[in-house]
Amino acid sequence: MTALTTAWVEDLTTALGPDAVRTDPDVTVAYARDQALMAEAGTPAAVVFPGSTGDVVAVMELASRHGVPVVPRGAGSGLVGASNAVDGGITMVLTRMDAVLEVSAADRLAVVQPGVVNKALRDAVAAAGLFYPPDPASYDWCTLGGNLAMNSGGLCCVKYGVTTDYVLGLEVVLADGRVLRTGRRTVKGVAGYDLTRLFVGSEGTLGVITEATLALRPAPATDPVTLVATFATSAQTGQVVESVVTSGVVPSMLEVMDRTCIRAVDDMLRADLDRDAQALLVARSDAGGAAALAEIAELTRLCEAAGADLVHSTADPAEGDLLLAARRAALPALERLGSVLLDDVAVPRSRVATFIDGCDAISSQYGLVIGVMGHAGDGNMHPTIVFDATDADQRARALEAFDAILELGLSLGGTITGEHGVGTLKADWLAREIGPVSADVHRSIKDALDPAGILNPGKVVRRRG
Amino acid sequence: MTALTTAWVEDLTTALGPDAVRTDPDVTVAYARDQALMAEAGTPAAVVFPGSTGDVVAVMELASRHGVPVVPRGAGSGLVGASNAVDGGITMVLTRMDAVLEVSAADRLAVVQPGVVNKALRDAVAAAGLFYPPDPASYDWCTLGGNLAMNSGGLCCVKYGVTTDYVLGLEVVLADGRVLRTGRRTVKGVAGYDLTRLFVGSEGTLGVITEATLALRPAPATDPVTLVATFATSAQTGQVVESVVTSGVVPSMLEVMDRTCIRAVDDMLRADLDRDAQALLVARSDAGGAAALAEIAELTRLCEAAGADLVHSTADPAEGDLLLAARRAALPALERLGSVLLDDVAVPRSRVATFIDGCDAISSQYGLVIGVMGHAGDGNMHPTIVFDATDADQRARALEAFDAILELGLSLGGTITGEHGVGTLKADWLAREIGPVSADVHRSIKDALDPAGILNPGKVVRRRG
Numbered sequence: 012m013t014a015l016t017t018a019w020v021e022d023l024t025t026a027l028g029p030d031a032v033r034t035d036p037d038v039t040v041a042y043a044r045d046q047a048l049m050a051e052a053g054t055p056a057a058v059v060f061p062g063s064t065g066d067v068v069a070v071m072e073l074a075s076r077h078g079v080p081v082v083p084r085g086a087g088s089g090l091v092g093a094s095n096a097v098d099g100g101i102t103m104v105l106t107r108m109d110a111v112l113e114v115s116a117a118d119r120l121a122v123v124q125p126g127v128v129n130k131a132l133r134d135a136v137a138a139a140g141l142f143y144p145p146d147p148a149s150y151d152w153c154t155l156g157g158n159l160a161m162n163s164g165g166l167c168c169v170k171y172g173v174t175t176d177y178v179l180g181l182e183v184v185l186a187d188g189r190v191l192r193t194g195r196r197t198v199k200g201v202a203g204y205d206l207t208r209l210f211v212g213s214e215g216t217l218g219v220i221t222e223a224t225l226a227l228r229p230a231p232a233t234d235p236v237t238l239v240a241t242f243a244t245s246a247q248t249g250q251v252v253e254s255v256v257t258s259g260v261v262p263s264m265l266e267v268m269d270r271t272c273i274r275a276v277d278d279m280l281r282a283d284l285d286r287d288a289q290a291l292l293v294a295r296s297d298a299g300g301a302a303a304l305a306e307i308a309e310l311t312r313l314c315e316a317a318g319a320d321l322v323h324s325t326a327d328p329a330e331g332d333l334l335l336a337a338r339r340a341a342l343p344a345l346e347r348l349g350s351v352l353l354d355d356v357a358v359p360r361s362r363v364a365t366f367i368d369g370c371d372a373i374s375s376q377y378g379l380v381i382g383v384m385g386h387a388g389d390g391n392m393h394p395t396i397v398f399d400a401t402d403a404d405q406r407a408r409a410l411e412a413f414d415a416i417l418e419l420g421l422s423l424g425g426t427i428t429g430e431h432g433v434g435t436l437k438a439d440w441l442a443r444e445i446g447p448v449s450a451d452v453h454r455s456i457k458d459a460l461d462p463a464g465i466l467n468p469g470k471v472v473r474r475r476g
Numbered sequence: 477m478t479a480l481t482t483a484w485v486e487d488l489t490t491a492l493g494p495d496a497v498r499t500d501p502d503v504t505v506a507y508a509r510d511q512a513l514m515a516e517a518g519t520p521a522a523v524v525f526p527g528s529t530g531d532v533v534a535v536m537e538l539a540s541r542h543g544v545p546v547v548p549r550g551a552g553s554g555l556v557g558a559s560n561a562v563d564g565g566i567t568m569v570l571t572r573m574d575a576v577l578e579v580s581a582a583d584r585l586a587v588v589q590p591g592v593v594n595k596a597l598r599d600a601v602a603a604a605g606l607f608y609p610p611d612p613a614s615y616d617w618c619t620l621g622g623n624l625a626m627n628s629g630g631l632c633c634v635k636y637g638v639t640t641d642y643v644l645g646l647e648v649v650l651a652d653g654r655v656l657r658t659g660r661r662t663v664k665g666v667a668g669y670d671l672t673r674l675f676v677g678s679e680g681t682l683g684v685i686t687e688a689t690l691a692l693r694p695a696p697a698t699d700p701v702t703l704v705a706t707f708a709t710s711a712q713t714g715q716v717v718e719s720v721v722t723s724g725v726v727p728s729m730l731e732v733m734d735r736t737c738i739r740a741v742d743d744m745l746r747a748d749l750d751r752d753a754q755a756l757l758v759a760r761s762d763a764g765g766a767a768a769l770a771e772i773a774e775l776t777r778l779c780e781a782a783g784a785d786l787v788h789s790t791a792d793p794a795e796g797d798l799l800l801a802a803r804r805a806a807l808p809a810l811e812r813l814g815s816v817l818l819d820d821v822a823v824p825r826s827r828v829a830t831f832i833d834g835c836d837a838i839s840s841q842y843g844l845v846i847g848v849m850g851h852a853g854d855g856n857m858h859p860t861i862v863f864d865a866t867d868a869d870q871r872a873r874a875l876e877a878f879d880a881i882l883e884l885g886l887s888l889g890g891t892i893t894g895e896h897g898v899g900t901l902k903a904d905w906l907a908r909e910i911g912p913v914s915a916d917v918h919r920s921i922k923d924a925l926d927p928a929g930i931l932n933p934g935k936v937v938r939r940r941g
């Protein structure tokens with residue numbers, strides 16, 4: 012540690028107390044990166060654990076004064092390196108700020124600190140007959156602060172949207188330590204610019220979210236009806252997705268996995284899946300009672316019309332959860348085959364089949380296993396490249412296949428990220444998707460809010476050249 | 477016209493053609509202001525009617541070069557002076573850019589130019605079995621560009637949200653004439669900052685929206701069920717609103733009007749309303765068939781539990797439309813009594829009754845008729861002050877009552893504007909609601925995107941002192 016570093020670490024310790032500031036290498040290494048394989052990461056000089064907004068203010072004031080970069084993070088469940096550490100900087104871990112400050116049934120909202128685990132909020136509001144929909148796969152350990160920073164999605168999005176659709180207001184500590192409040196407690200409000208949604212999804216590059224007011228929904232029916240269908244071609248699968256869109260039925264879930272995933276899951280779970288199917292769809296309705304049965308009946312008709320080999324549905328929640336478990340097992344099943352590089356491309360719903368076929372072609376071209384799973388109902392696909400991370404050639408081919416998938420997504424009118432974010436992993440691709448004018452507008456906003464560039468540098472927006 | 481003005485008007489005419497540039501006083505006066513009584517307005521030196529994005533670029537390049545302010549506008553249905561002209565500036569009327577460029581049933585979206593009238597899009601997508609929910613009262617003449625600039629709401633919001641909830645992407649001409657594309661065609665996407673929602677609701681102060689990609693929904697059921705209920709106290713009315721929220725029923729409409737409105741409407745329509753009721757609720761379900769009947773049955777139960785004097789519901793769409801017509805007539809009925817100053821405050825849903833009672837007290841205090849109507853289901857209320865605009869004392873009292881209503885809204889945890897916007901009318905109040913840090917962040921963003929301050933100056937954000 013340099014003398015300069017020692018000076019500001021001492022200041023930090025004075026401000027937050029010794030328990031909240033750690034510089035030992037086992038700690039700094041443990042907080043250096045998220046779940047993204049192959050994303051750049053440095054090593055923080057210090058890891059801080061603020062316990063209050065006041066602590067966050069103290070950190071940002073001090074970091075501003077000393078020109079030290081600050082990387083905010085939660086549980087580290089991210090998938091693009093957005094909370095990866097910067098060498099010599101401060102990594103600010105917000106997991107100690109984990110209070111659900113309020114649940115109001117009368118105004119159907121909750122007020123939370125950023126360290127609350129997604130599932131903890133879901134459980135807290137369920138007790139009041141309410142529902143917080145965004146459900147990233149890591150919902151039982153990821154934090155809401157991370158969900159907000161990344162604008163996380165999940166399986167619910169086809170019916171219920173993403174994190175930003177549930178954010179009424181925020182408390183944000185700015186780069187210079189000032190505390191900004193955005194938004195409101197009311198359902199509607201148009202007083203000034205939509206700063207709330209500017210901060211949501213900005214990946215910690217514009218401010219540190221220290222509190223959020225979240226809209227809730229009435230709890231859905233507790234008797235979901237679940238459908239599974241298999242298809243001999245991805246074209247048939249795509250036809251179902253498209254016909255669901257045009258039918259007007261909005262399932263609460265419409266998930267897909269391809270043959271590679273089906274076989275990997277069947278190998279792991281011995282679930283007696285159709286190993287020759289090209290694709291498997293899992294759909295669910297939470298409309299309740301007769302409405303749910305009617306929705307699933309319509310989905311059954313659409314699957315059959317597309318030529319499904321098998322369509323099965325069940326109103327038994329336990330059996331439904333088993334069907335869903337196969338889909339949820341897709342990623343762990345692929346992880347048994349090697350290292351995985353998980354991509355995240357959203358395409359227009361009419362292009363889902365073309366995208367799956369394109370990923371197959373990329374798999375052949377680069378000689379790598381690529382399993383495609385995803386949220387078919389909203390076009391958000393997760394092609395997952397399996398490779399041997401100890402083999403330099405395979406690593407290189409995996410990265411090339413990763414890029415080819417992004418290229419394919421853009422060529423179909425899609426986006427390089429539907430829900431995982433940009434982080435360090437896709438910062439160059441972001442510039443390509445949004446073009447020079449938008450990149451310049453991004454930089455202007457970043458410079459306006461964080462002129463010294465200390466907030467999560469290198470993520471999302473690259474500095475002006 | 478000064479020589480300087482003459483120079484840039486000549487440049488404009490060269491760029492856009494003489495048909496698209498008007499300086500005659502009858503035209504400049506006609507485009508000087510929107511529908512907001514008592515909002516500041518200047519007189520434009522020129523009114524331009526661009527026919528394409530290229531025309532808008534030409535106007536902005538020229539305005540930047542000459543340092544001329546530009547006020548974008550649509551049909552002029554606004555209610556806060558947000559499109560009111562600036563003396564000596566350019567008013568840019570976007571009504572000629574009125575093409576629906578695409579309606580895609582497969583991807584459930586539409587691409588539109590800003591001059592498309594809200595109802596024209598509704599009709600165009602209805603033909604494809606689709607639905608564009610945002611429905612401001614002026615939906616049959618307001619333009620989508622204005623809806624986007626103001627983030628308009630309407631009667632649908634309790635179930636379907638507001639304009640920003642339907643915007644996937646934008647084309648925006650920046651102050652310096654560069655063309656920015658934001659967002660995407662996909663359902664989900666988190667590539668970069670949410671610039672789309674930064675521009676939506678920015679009231680023309682950050683850029684000129686020249687194209688929008690809008691998400692659509694499946695058309696709702698065509699057999700709405702409608703309920704009307706009257707109450708002896710506003711407390712009972714508030715109890716219904718609160719119990720609807722906690723019940724989990726989400727009606728497609730839940731509107732309120734108070735005794736002042738009831739009597740004014742009854743005088744105008746001879747509708748045999750209960751003139752002694754303190755408040756009247758109109759609710760609707762568009763869930764279709766048995767689901768709609770079940771929702772209205774539950775709302776009936778909640779109204780009766782609150783002690784309603786009368787509850788009546790109908791599955792006959794024509795009769796339902798008659799019930800709704802009474803609510804829609806509230807504003808025109810008040811306008812028969814004098815000039816009106818229409819306010820727009822959103823409060824937490826649990827505070828609706830307190831807000832109505834508070835408006836009654838303000839009415840007594842200032843000796844003016846104030847009718848309260850609004851979107852009870854989302855807490856967005858429109859207290860409407862009736863006064864004699866030719867009487868200086870009444871004008872002064874009307875403005876004081878207007879401020880007292882905003883003060884009341886803020887004191888109840890509400891916002892000074894739920895859906896009408898800030899414009900010139902509430903720019904000072906905005907500073908008060910959001911506080912100095914947020915005001916400074918607003919100005920930083922404004923300065924980053926429009927450093928010369930030529931886009932709709934004086935609206936929303938005041939210049940640094």
